Every structure is written in C-alpha cells, then in structure tokens.
Amino acid sequence: MTIKTPVLDLENVSFSYDRKPVLEDINFGIEPGEFVGLVGPNGSGKTTLIKIILGLLKANHGEVRLFGQPLSKFKKLSWIGYVSQKSNSFNSGFPATVFEVVSMGLYSQMKFYKWFGKKERLKVWEALEKVGMEDYAKQNIGRLSGGQQQRVFIARALVRNPKLLILDEPTVGVDAKSENAFYDLIESMHKEKLAILLVSHDIGTITSKVDKVLCLNKRLHYHGDPKQFEMNRQEILTDAYGQHFELLEHHH
Numbered sequence: 421m422t423i424k425t426p427v428l429d430l431e432n433v434s435f436s437y438d439r440k441p442v443l444e445d446i447n448f449g450i451e452p453g454e455f456v457g458l459v460g461p462n463g464s465g466k467t468t469l470i471k472i473i474l475g476l477l478k479a480n481h482g483e484v485r486l487f488g489q490p491l492s493k494f495k496k497l498s499w500i501g502y503v504s505q506k507s508n509s510f511n512s513g514f515p516a517t518v519f520e521v522v523s524m525g526l527y528s529q530m531k532f533y534k535w536f537g538k539k540e541r542l543k544v545w546e547a548l549e550k551v552g553m554e555d556y557a558k559q560n561i562g563r564l565s566g567g568q569q570q571r572v573f574i575a576r577a578l579v580r581n582p583k584l585l586i587l588d589e590p591t592v593g594v595d596a597k598s599e600n601a602f603y604d605l606i607e608s609m610h611k612e613k614l615a616i617l618l619v620s621h622d623i624g625t626i627t628s629k630v631d632k633v634l635c636l637n638k639r640l641h642y643h644g645d646p647k648q649f650e651m652n653r654q655e656i657l658t659d660a661y662g663q664h665f666e667l668l669e670h671h672h
Contacts, residue, residue, distance in 0.1 A: 425488035427452055427584045427615040428473065433482035435468060442468050444639045446482070450584070450632075453613035455606075457626035457646075460636035461661050466619050467505070469636065470588055473617075474502060487583070501577035503570075505589040505619075518564070518572050519557040522547055525576040547579040548572075551605060567598020571605065584615045591622065603629060623657075635660050 426449040433446040443465045450456050460466050471477040473484060475491055484491040487499065522544045523536065548554040551571040556564065561572060570590060577585060587606075591599045603625065610616060620626050627633055627646040635642035635649070641660035642649055649656060 426450060426485070427454070427487060428617070429485040429488075430473075431483045431485075433469075433472065433479045433484060435465075435472060435477065435479050441638060443472075443479075446636075446640060448634060448640065448643050450615050450617060452583070453610075453615055454632060455610045455616045455630045456618070456632045456634060457630035458617060458619045458634045458636060459621065459623050459626055464637040464660075466636055467588065470586060470617075470619065473586065474500070498580040499583045501580065501582035501585040503573050503577050503585075503587045503590055505592060514562055516561055517557065518548070518553060518559055518561055519544055521561050521572055522575045522579055525579040543579050543581075544575075547575040550578055550609075551575045565598065566594040567601060570594055570598065570602060574605070578609075582614070584617065585609065586617045586619075588619045589621070590618070591620065623653075627653075637661065 428450040430446050430448055433443060434441070435443040446469065448456075458466055458469075468477065472479050473486075473491075475494075486494040487496070523540065525547075526536075526540050526543060545554060545557075548557055551574050553568065553571050553575060556568065556572075561569060564572065574585075574587075574590075591602055594602070606616065606618070607629065618626070618630070627650055630646055632644060633642060633646045633649045634640060635656055637660045642652075642656045
C-alpha cells in the first residue's frame with residue numbers, strides 16, 4: 421500500500437507540565453520516505469514531543485495526525501516503529517536470545533491464543549537480516565556489544581514492517597565504530613523509502629544525512645532544508661541554545 425498523505429502532521433501543538441510551558445505552537449510534518457533530524461539542547465522538549473506523537477502524553481492544545489488520521493482515532497500501531505533512548509541501558513542479565521528479543525516486537529499483533537508460527541519466525545529472520553544480525557540469533561542479548569544490541573532493538577522495531585521509524589538518541593553510549601555502522605544502516609533504510617524521525621545531539625552528522633532539520637527548544641527555531649540550516653547555523657543555534665553554548669560534533 422502506497423501512503424500519499426503525510427506520515428506525521430503536527431498542527432499548533434502545545435504542552436505544559438504543571439502550567440510550565442514545555443512545547444509551544446509546534447507545526448511540522450513528515451512525508452512518506454522522508455528522513456527528518458530533530459536537534460535541541462537538553463530539556464528542550466524533544467522527548468516530550470516524541471511521547472505526544474506516540475500517544476503517551478496528550479497535547480494541551482493542537483492536533484497530531486498520523487497518516488491523515490487524528491491520533492485519537494489512529495489504530496494501526498504496527499505502522500509506527502520506536503527505539504527509545506533507554507534501549508541503550510538494557511539489562512545485560514536479561515535471559516533472552518537475540519531472536520526472542522526481536523520476536524517481542526510482534527506480540528502486540530498476535531492474539532493471546534495464537535501460536536508463534538512459521539510466518540512470524542520468517543518476519544523475525546527478515547528483520548535480523550536487515551540489520552545484519554542474523555548470525556547472532558541464538559546468542560544471549562546481554563553478551564552483545566552496545567552497537568550490536570542497538571541493531572537488535574532496531575530489528576525489533578522493524579519486525580512489524582513500520583512506515584515510520586522513530587529513534588530517540590540511538591547513538592548514546594556506543595563507540596565511534598558502532599555509530600558509523602548505525603548511520604550506514606539508517607541510510608540503507610532511508611533508501612528503501614522508510615520515513616524516519618531521528619532525535620540526536622550530533623548536529624554535524626544530522627545535517628549531512630537528513631532531508632529536513634528541526635531545531636527545537638520549546639518552540640521550533642528552525643524547520644527546513646539542512647543546507648540552509650548549515651548556512652545560518654550560528655544564528656539558529658544561538659537563538660535556540662542561547663549565547664553561551666558549546667557545540668560537540670562527531671565526524672563520520
């Protein structure tokens with residue numbers, strides 16, 4: 421099925437914790453197959469925004485639409501893949517194989533009385549192959565490196581064949597080699613026309629990879645072309661981060 425409507429559309433979204441504004445008048449959309457990078461300082465509202473998109477929090481004002489439907493009416497949850505920042509602090513003692521962890525991504529689609537069959541096993545293998553982890557299927561998840569675990573959690577998100585993949589700070593805590601491999605993987609998925617929303621602090625890398633940049637600190641300080649962002653980066657970041665910010669960049 422070809423999706424022609426925007427994958428994600430936010431209109432005038434605002435949110436407050438205990439009357440303290442966290443997000444103010446957020447407007448942006450993601451088109452099918454589009455790769456969008458979301459950057460901003462700590463405490464800027466990035467994670468809150470992701471929670472609103474996922475339906476874990478409800479906006480005080482405005483509307484979120486997924487695939488043309490209001491969030492409150494959207495039922496095709498398998499169309500959304502999500503890898504949280506907490507995946508990087510996974511309990512290394514968890515007694516499960518790589519195959520079992522990826523298969524967990526299918527459980528919400530299965531009836532409680534339905535056995536895990538040949539069709540489901542094939543989906544798990546296909547997801548593992550996409551991220552290059554099929555040879556590790558029988559290994560315990562806790563014995564893998566941080567970069568390898570990261571790929572497994574991406575496979576768990578991909579196993580339901582989503583049309584939008586949301587990644588919240590996925591490179592936190594992994595080494596440079598794993599980070600490079602991660603971006604290679606994301607670029608390959610982008611080429612397959614998967615819509616991606618990537619939250620990151622790595623501004624330099626983000627702007628070289630994505631189709632669109634969002635710079636957030638309570639409100640959107642920038643929303644648009646990465647080349648234009650680079651041309652006006654100092655001005656945009658000073659506006660978003662304040663006068664005394666220190667920019668850390670990784671070069672890939």
